[in-house]
Amino acid sequence: MTPRTSTLLSTLALAAVLAGCSSPVKLDEPAPVESREPASAASQPGAGAGATATGTPQSQVSTVDLERQRAAEEQARLAASLPRSLYFDFDSYVVRAEDRPALEGYARLLTAQTGRKMALEGHADERGGREYNLALGQKRAEAVSSALELLGVNRSQLEAVSFGEERPADPGHDEAAWAKNRRVDLKDR
Amino acid sequence: MSRRVLPRRQFLAAASGLAVLPAWAQFRVEIAGIGMRQIPLAVASFRDELSSGVPVSEVVRADLLRSGLFRLIEAPDAMDERSQPVLADWRARGADALVAGSVSRLADGRLDVRHKLWDAVKGEELIGRSQTVLPADLRLAAHRVADEIHENLTGERGVFSTRITYVVQQGPRYSLVVTDADGENAQVALNSPDPIISPAWSPDGKSLAYVSFESRKAVVWVQDTQTGQRRMLANFRGSNSAPAWAPDGNSLALALSRDGLTQIYSIPAAGGEPQRLTSSRAIDTEPVYTADGQQIYFVSDRGGGPQIYRMPAAGGRAERVSFDGDYNISPSVSPDGRSLAYISRVSGGAFKLMTLEVASGTVRTLTSTRDDESPSFAPNGRLIVYSTRADGRDVLMTTTLDGRIKTRLLTSGADVREPAWGPFGR
Numbered sequence: 001m002t003p004r005t006s007t008l009l010s011t012l013a014l015a016a017v018l019a020g021c022s023s024p025v026k027l028d029e030p031a032p033v034e035s036r037e038p039a040s041a042a043s044q045p046g047a048g049a050g051a052t053a054t055g056t057p058q059s060q061v062s063t064v065d066l067e068r069q070r071a072a073e074e075q076a077r078l079a080a081s082l083p084r085s086l087y088f089d090f091d092s093y094v095v096r097a098e099d100r101p102a103l104e105g106y107a108r109l110l111t112a113q114t115g116r117k118m119a120l121e122g123h124a125d126e127r128g129g130r131e132y133n134l135a136l137g138q139k140r141a142e143a144v145s146s147a148l149e150l151l152g153v154n155r156s157q158l159e160a161v162s163f164g165e166e167r168p169a170d171p172g173h174d175e176a177a178w179a180k181n182r183r184v185d186l187k188d189r
Numbered sequence: 190m191s192r193r194v195l196p197r198r199q200f201l202a203a204a205s206g207l208a209v210l211p212a213w214a215q216f217r218v219e220i221a222g223i224g225m226r227q228i229p230l231a232v233a234s235f236r237d238e239l240s241s242g243v244p245v246s247e248v249v250r251a252d253l254l255r256s257g258l259f260r261l262i263e264a265p266d267a268m269d270e271r272s273q274p275v276l277a278d279w280r281a282r283g284a285d286a287l288v289a290g291s292v293s294r295l296a297d298g299r300l301d302v303r304h305k306l307w308d309a310v311k312g313e314e315l316i317g318r319s320q321t322v323l324p325a326d327l328r329l330a331a332h333r334v335a336d337e338i339h340e341n342l343t344g345e346r347g348v349f350s351t352r353i354t355y356v357v358q359q360g361p362r363y364s365l366v367v368t369d370a371d372g373e374n375a376q377v378a379l380n381s382p383d384p385i386i387s388p389a390w391s392p393d394g395k396s397l398a399y400v401s402f403e404s405r406k407a408v409v410w411v412q413d414t415q416t417g418q419r420r421m422l423a424n425f426r427g428s429n430s431a432p433a434w435a436p437d438g439n440s441l442a443l444a445l446s447r448d449g450l451t452q453i454y455s456i457p458a459a460g461g462e463p464q465r466l467t468s469s470r471a472i473d474t475e476p477v478y479t480a481d482g483q484q485i486y487f488v489s490d491r492g493g494g495p496q497i498y499r500m501p502a503a504g505g506r507a508e509r510v511s512f513d514g515d516y517n518i519s520p521s522v523s524p525d526g527r528s529l530a531y532i533s534r535v536s537g538g539a540f541k542l543m544t545l546e547v548a549s550g551t552v553r554t555l556t557s558t559r560d561d562e563s564p565s566f567a568p569n570g571r572l573i574v575y576s577t578r579a580d581g582r583d584v585l586m587t588t589t590l591d592g593r594i595k596t597r598l599l600t601s602g603a604d605v606r607e608p609a610w611g612p613f614g615r
Contacts, residue, residue, distance in 0.1 A: 119405065128540065129518040129532060129562060130386050130607070131431045132488060132495050134400075134407060135444065135451040135472040138428045142449055160446070161406035162428045166384035 075112055078105055085169070086144060088182040090125075093139040095147050103144070106186060107151035114154060117189040120144045122162040123169070125178035134164030137184075144184045159189070215372040216587055216596035218255060227257070228342050231264035231284045236291035241300060243327040245292055245334070252335035252349040252371060256571075257594035259342075264289075270305040270317060279309040286315075286342055290334065292327070299323055302330040306338055315341050328374055348567045352615060353574055354378070354388045354397055355585060356607040357600075365399060367414060370567075370610075372585075372598045378414055386607055389432045389441075391458075394615040398422060398432035398441060409443055411458070422460055433477045433485075434458070435502070442466065442476035442485055442502075453487055453504075466504035475519055478502060479526045486510065486520045486529065497531060497545075511545065513552050519563055523570045528590075530564035530573045542575050544590060555592035565610045576606040 082105045086095060095103065110116055122141030124133035141160035149155055170177035230253065238245040253259040262282060268274070268289040279287050290304030305317040316337060322330045332350035339347030348370055357364045365379040365388055379385065381403055388399040391411075398411045407428040412419035423429040427446030434441050435455070442455050445463060453473045454463035467473040471491035478485055485502050488495050494515040500507040511517035516534035523529070529545045533552075539559035545552050560578035567574070567587075574587045579597070583604035587596045598605060 121405075127538070128516065128534070129475070129488075129495075131444070131475045132472070132518050134386075134428060134430050135446075135474045138446045138451050139472060142427075142446070159406075160427055162446075163384070163402065163407075164386075166386065166402060 071112070075109055079109055082106060082109075082186075084187075085183045085185050087179065088140055088184075090178075090182065092182075093136065093143045095143055103147050104151060107148055107153050110148065110153040110157050111151075114157065117157050117159075119187045119189050120158060120160045121185040121187060122160065123167060123181055123183050123185070124162075124165050125181045126165045126168065126173070127178070128165075130164055130166070134162050134166075137162035137164045140182075140184050144186070215251065216255060216585075216598050218257070218594065219586070219597045220593075220595040227260040228285050229260045229262050229283050230286045230338070230342070231262040231279065231282075231288070233264040233268040233287070233289040234266050235289070235302075235304070236269040238292045241292045241294075241327055242324065243331060245290070245302065245327065245331040246288075248328060248331035248371075249288070249335045249338070252332060252347070253338060255371065255596055256339065256347070257589060258339070270303045274307060276307055276309045276312045279307075280312075284309050286310075286338070288334075288338060295321065300327055300330070302327070302334070304334050304337075306341055328369060332369060332371070345571065346569045346613070348569050348572065348610075348613075350615075351568055351613060352394070352611040353585075354390065354609050354611065355576075355605055356385050356388065358384075358583075358604040358606070359602065365397065367397075367611075378412060378417070379419075387431055388607060388609050389434055390609055390611040391434050392436055392438045392612055394612045398434065400430045400432070409441075420460070422458075423456055423463065425463070431475050435478050436480055436482040442478065442487075444474040444476070453485070467500070467507070477520055477522055479522050480524050481526065486522055488518050488520070497529065510547065512550070517543075521564045521566050521573070523566050524568055525570055530566060530575075532561055532564065542573070542577075542588070544573075553592075555588050555590075556586075556595075558586075563607050563609075565608055567610045568613045572610075574608040574610050576608055 083102050086099045086102065120141040122137030124136045138160065141162055145158045145160040148158060168181045169183065170180040232246050232250050235245045250261055254261060262284045269291040270289055272289055274287055287307045287309055288304060290302065293301045295301055299321050302320045302322060306315045308315050318337065320330045320333060329350055335349040336347035351370045352367055353370055354365060354367045357366050361382060363381045363383065363385045364377050365385050366375050367378055368375045378397060381401060383402040386400045388397050390397060395415065396411055396413050398409060400407050401410050407430045408421055409423040409429045409432050410419050411422045423443055423445060425445055425447040428451065429443065429445055431444040432441050438458060440455050440457050442453055444451050445454050451472045451474050452465060453467040453476045454465050456463040469489060469491045471489055473487055473489045475488040476485045483502055484499055486497055486499050489498050492509065495518050496509055497511040497517050497520050498507040499510050514533045514535060517531055519532045521530045527547060529547060531543055531545065532540050533543045535541050540561050541554050542556045542561040542564050543552055543554050558577040562576045564573050564575040572587050572589060574585060576583050576585050583606040584600065585598040585605050585608050
């Protein structure tokens, strides 16, 4: 490298530094806040422009774990495929045999994601007293809760509650409507 | 259909998203039994009652008529409590008794309501009385006049000045309403987008306990009706429901599922740690205290279907009380403790209001309807209020214990249910 070219480079470097210094600093703007974005977002190509601002160390390497990613996708698929309600026979709080796979699915989800919490909302059809129906709905919700606990789910992830006959899925007054109303709704909390 | 402009108050309520109470009138006599002895009585218009805003004598007459125990005889207008009626003349006109009175405004704005009751048979004055009330309590004063007449002529305390609470549902809106015992003067204690069930009066008539689903589960609240102040009484894991006040007002029995199955507990009225009263492997719910506070009636399906049981108020050995039929729920104990009103599923799947004489086990059906629910005794034990279904709606009715006289709260456009008759006094 000739002295001339070296002088030229240092001039350019200085200009760059000066240009950097001359960029106006707005004192009335709030100080930058540390970004809480997940590492995966920061490691996306093209996110480099904001790298210094978000405080990601330049030497960081983020791991993409395809196995975990696939498991998460699978869980999301599983969650979407599971029925939101389980139905019960008249005067019964026994989980039907045909609902076993659904329960196993929920158990897999809840044991894989121990931070996940669900409300099990029991319901009864309109026949009979409101308080007794509330207790019947509760018993149905407890039955689903017990079944999930037997499949390894931690009890603290579940709360069995009841709406009795107060929130029918079908407002009708015949057996077809009642069959839809004797149910436990599984809801994320 | 008529299109009329909403009155300003209703319009504001609608605009602000509050439930507007449906139009309704008082409890009207629907079925009057025949062959009953009715006391013939004349109630004169109270002097100056028209300027007071409440037709006092009309309220009194309507109360007495509704009880089914009285028959009204025309009375002249020009009378008040200072009149000196010739009782022999009234006797000749067929009246056993005569009432007259007046309403006058005092300097401080309050009203002085006076009345006198004469016994035309014995030819003597029975009572003379004066009540000083706020203008807003004039209807209450009229109900008290009717109560006194009832007590003097029948020997039993009237319940006209008591109150009833119930739940109104209009589409997705729920209201807890308090009315006079005649169904008039409806006031909303709570509006909610979520269901409300099982209201229960405190023994002093000042607070209501009820179950609200506003937090996506059944939670028991207690609310002061006068101030509207409310607090959570029981919000444990699972469902919290079926509150019933102990007669001393210091604690409540209720149904909790905190330990898995729905069981009966008692909890201090101020809140705190519940004490478990039943330990069964079945559903135990709907506790109610006897008036002496010694025992609790409740519903349990420990024997299969739901039946009514009785146990000591502190818990302990329970004995079955209902035996007819395979589904007996919702007990209400008469004030003298001698009978229960409850709901029984009878053949054909109908749910009927029944009474059970505890000592003899005699069961009696009181209605011809199919969907009776939630019976509640009046504090004098002579009437029961309950809900049933008529014309596709939940409606409220009252019945005498012999089933002979029934009244219905006329409502339109709403379901009305879960009635609870308040205590004497307020």
